[in-house]
Amino acid sequence: MIEPHNPNNAGLSRRTLFRYAGTGLAAAAVASALGACDSSAGAGTTTSTSSPVKGGTLRAGLTGGGAADTLDAALPLNNIDFARGGALYNPLIGMDNDAHGVKALADLIEPSKDAMSWTIRLKDGLTFHNGKPVTADDVLFTLNRVVSNHYGGSSALTQIDMKNAQKVDKLTVKLPCFTPFSILDQALYANAYYLGIVPTDYDPNNPVGTGPFKFESFTPGQQSVFTANRDYWDKAAYVDSLVISNYTDETAQLNALQAQQVDLVNQLSAASVGVARAAGQVLVSKGGGSTPIVMRCDKPPFNDVRVRQALRLVVNRAQLNSVIFEGNATVGNDVFGLWDPDYDTSIPQREQDIDQAKSLLRQAGQSDLKITLVVGDISYGAVQTAQVFADQAKLAGVTVEIQKVTVTDFFGSNFLSWDMSIDAWYYTPYLAMASYTTTPGAPYPETHFSDEKYNSLYQQAIGTTDESARRELSHQMQLIDHNQGGYIIPQFAASIDAAGKSVGGLTASKTGLSFGNFDFKSLWVA
Template sequence: MTVHRRHKCFHLITALAMGASLLALSACSSGAAADPAGSAAGATPKPGGNLRVGIVGGSAKDTLDAHAPVTHPDEARAIQLYDTLASYDNDHKIQMALADTVSPSADGASWTVHLRDGLKFSDGTPITADDVVFTFKRITDPKAPMAGAAALSTLKRDALTATDARTVLFPFSAPYATFPDTVAQYTSGIVPASYDPKKPVSSGPFVLDSFTPGQQSVFVKNPHYWRAGQPYLDKVTIVDFPDDTARVNALLGGQVDAIDQLPLGQVNVVKANPAMKVLESSTGSWLPFTMRVDQAPFNDPKVREAFRLIVDRKQMVDQVLGGHGSVGNDMYSPLDACFPSDVAQRSQDIDKAKSLLAEAGKSNLSVELVTSPAAAGLVEAAQVFAQQAKAAGVTVNVKKVDPGEFYGDQYLKWNFSQDFWFTRDYLPQTAASGLSGAPYNETHWDDQEWLALVTRAQATTDEAARCGLIKQAQKIEFDRGGYIIWGFPNSVDAHSSAVIGLVPDKSGIPLTSFGFRNVWLNK
């Protein structure tokens, strides 16, 4: 896979602190060079056109809020509308975006962010340090904390300061080693101090034209976007498709130009069509089964271990993903440099699962598993698990609901369910789903030994020492956490051959990870 960096130059500057190391990030140019796949191959980007994209999921509860995306369409909208201070390249490496430097203090307890020169919102007003302060105060508002709030729990919010028009000081109550990861998350998009999520002003490549929740969103080119010459498209239309068949038919019938999460049974059909292309990316995405550790029967760690031993992971990857992915080992963030790949692979052990259930007094257990076509593979995985569980004497009653209900009032309350996650490193992922105050703590995980390790890791500036702590924390989740992580699916998307500029991307969302700013239409 060819990795295309989005800047002419990118530096990692090592700052020694207390005998350890922190990374300060900087971009060597205040401008941005486009390097999409087509131009790298010698093609010249063609401006104009309307890209129509079918995205899985969506409901009447869809949102435009920069800091509260839940579903795939929510995330796609956020990425079109809002740029972040830093971002990731196709290989999941951090690079600069609205900021041109992100630098730690000597002890790592504060970070200084410096904005690029000449940045503007879509209405032509300058993007300033005051807007950055507002954005992060909004995210961390104790009365209404947003999706990124848990990752910033040690931020001294009242001391967050704009030291000049382009510089912001982020002070923390302890060293914060992974701050650049936090500001690169798509839930940290920069908004103006006058922000109204119902009438969003954009810092990203596109501006909202219209929005019908559960149906579609239309965006037009941001005339003040900071990346020179981008986006190439005049318009992007995102269409919600809860139904896989309808989404594929829309692509094959020419109603849309691209779709995410191509059903794997349709890969060969699309490949056989000379007017279509399949885009496959290896990623760190994961589709967990979620067990609430605070509710019976999953409040017993023996039951949780038994359920992990029920799974035939290779069969799951082969049957659910059609081989388009890799086997998991009940630990997430496989692309993190600290991932404990030396932990022995857990495999199916029906006899031990039966024994553990008997010890817990849960032989012949019957449970309900709530699933939804909210992401490709969820429903199929639920059905395969239900079949595998029979061998252990467990009856799994699969309850399929639509995405609107799945992410409705009961979301995070389901006792035994599923979810989807895109690529994140370990500590940012814990802030999203693991900490007791995390916005999406679907397993209701609250383990004090684990929390102490994660807290220490977040404050540890030496990478080797931080990795040691992360590996210990991962092992605790492996042993007694609330997730069953059976595999890491490749991202398999499809598009018309007239769509140029899409490339494989480890984020798990290659169609939207760069806000379609590199894409153009050759028609």
């Protein structure tokens, strides 16, 4: 998930984020024809072999936008907002194509020995698009703007005492914590697309950032135009300009790609793969997002861990992957945070075991279990997952009634209260995801899971700066998730994008964000 917006506005933030954002989930594992795609690639793999070409205009035709489109660095809500944000702004720390944290504007991000404060120092010589130097004042202004307005990125800063944040020198700030918090760096890059650094006189109607492109024009719901920032602090863009146009659906996108009216399209479905290949190139990325089945641990029958274990055991993960995702997803093991370096791959892979599932249900007095599973079209694969799961559950004598609701209703007043549902999450490092979902005070406690040992391990983990100790604590938490938690995570999805034959530099990303995390500066048009 890119991470939650204001908890008081969970419905809007989660609905817009996962229904439309450039997460790859909307087209997640849609590759019924992907096995035949010559240009599929893993993260870090570039599909084009041509040499870079400088100059020209790069035209992206994207879906998911509308009249509410924004250029505000703190308020992206949909796929096209994220694309524009990647062009205009940079965070302190972001994610690379392997979904690992990498410094952007920051030269140093370092906790104190007791993790009660963090020091952040900017790279020297950074400038905004208008030539103004980037300073510590701008960092404090940006973070305070996000926190004081409860914008999306505030989720990364819940443990930070911004009222007592200090400017150390022109490039350095010190951020005190309310409690020991050793994972601020993870929280920052998990929320990177909401935390672009802006100047103290920032005007979202005439936006100035530090990104590889400068603002030229913007018509919400229609088109935005940017020119290359030739003074960019990192490698400057190959192209001279970038045009991002809104399209209503993928049919319109593909028509434009075939007619060579656009160079890039994203969030495609299986039905479009053949047409996209004929028109140019198809790029498949292994993402870390998921559509988990959520069980509410404080309500019967899911308050009995034997029932939760049984329902996990009815899932044939390979079959689900094959039926829905044509085998292109990564099989899950009921633990989130797939690409986290601390993800515990030593936990035995859970396999379907109908006899054991029946035994556990008998022990729980639930041999004839009947349950309702709430689902909406929140991402590709959600409804299909519900249908396949219901069929598989029959083998253990479990009757699953699927209650399909609208996206608005799913993320409405009952969100976080469903007894059983299917949600959608973008990739997030393990401990950051735990802070959003499974620990005390989490803004999205949809499983309502509560375990004293788990909570203690979490506090210990975020309170230590010893990476090996934190990894061991995280592994213990993951084992509790695997054995007792409220998520069934059958798979992690893939995403699919396409480009014209003349586009070079296409790179896959494990984050699920299109075109190498919307890295337009690294693309060229031959």
